[in-house]
Amino acid sequence: MINELYFYGKIIAFLLKGNVVRPEIIQRDYDKLSRTYDDYFSRYVGKYSRELVRRLELAPGSKVVDLACGTGTLSLAIAESVGEKGKVTGVDRSQGMLAVAEKKCRARGFSNTTFVEADIRDVFTGFEDNSLDAVTCGWAIGYVNPQDLVSAAARKIRNGGKIGLIENVRDTLAPIRKTAVKVAQELPRHFNQLMDLHFRLPKDSGDIKSLFMGADLQVLDSWEGDEKFEFRSGEEVLNWVLHTGASAGFDTVMDRAAKKECDELFVRLIEKDFLRDGRIVVTHKFAAGIAQKEE
Ligand SMILES: C[S@@+](CC[C@H](N)C(=O)[O-])C[C@H]1O[C@@H](n2cnc3c(N)ncnc32)[C@H](O)[C@@H]1O
Secondary structure (H helix, E strand, O other), rough: OOHHHHHHHHHEEEEEOOOOHHHHHHHHHHHHHOOOHHHHHHHHHHHHHHHHHHHHOOOOOEEEEEEOOOOOHHHHHHHHEEEEEEEEEEEEEOOOHOOOOOOHHHHHHHOOEEEEEEOOOOOOOOOOOOOOEEEEOOHHHHOOOHHHHHHHHHHHHEEEEEEEEEEEEEOOOOOHHHHHHHHHHHHHHEEOOEEEEEHHHHOHHHHHHHHHOOOOOOOEEEEEEEEEEEEEHHHHHHHHEEEEEEEHHHHHHHHHHHHHHHHHHHHHHHHHHHHHOOOEEEEEEEEEEEEEOOO
16 A cells, blocks of 8 residues: 555656656667567567558659658568668667667668658658658557647648558557556566656557548548467566566666566566466557548
8 A cells, every 4th residue: 555655656757857768778779679670579560550551552662751660570571562662761769779680671672762860750841842742650659649740740741642640559568568557566676767658559440540640641441450469478478578678767667676586576476466377468469541532
């Protein structure tokens, strides 16, 4: 009870002081994660990102901006669809992620990709209004104000141009999120900062449609999906979380000096609450959608 009061008291204090994980921390974490990101994340969910690109039905020669391109899963699929006469500009704030994307493009011999290190909130100043055929954003609208981003992208696409989004939904990876909150509740003295990421995630594909409609776009398609991950122990879950974008920024939430204690508690709690018949099932849930600017 005392721990709980201390925990909620800290949340109020952090909110009042604006003590929230800063974007630079998330960027730094993605630099570190870039080496393992494809093996632990893209390998499983890359197929859903590629499906988004397929459903966009981009014409050869299209000019596309891929926001928060990371290691380039969407950018590479787009480069393939738009062909040599097309152009893909991948934008991301993490040098590490961009370096992996560039390396993969070189290995595949693409000459129609450019990667730019920038914040996705600022990048549109470099493009004329109504100049792009499409804009995509995979697994990253939750890092910014999603409506502002979609509205800015809508101004840059031509009439008939498209926007494609895919994003985790709010109750994705529920066992991991619930356990992380419990760790902070049980060890409030090590709880340092807030992270407000999941409040900006869409609840479902209806929220993606609302984002499009909020930018006066016509919704062409929307869908939801999930991928189940099975782990045999809490250690396995922790290892997975620490190698995917799922932990980006989270390391700072808890005191780094107490990392071992927090990690051990995470493993113990997730096994107590979610280990059933020798496995912990964690479901990655997402929503996606495509919209068009009226012709
Ligand atoms: C989960 S990864 C998604 C990467 C890629 N789109 C994919 O499909 O795998 C999130 C990416 O968003 C980037 N990111 C987060 N906030 C950003 C911002 N404000 N500006 C630019 N990149 C950002 C991170 O650096 C990271 O590469």
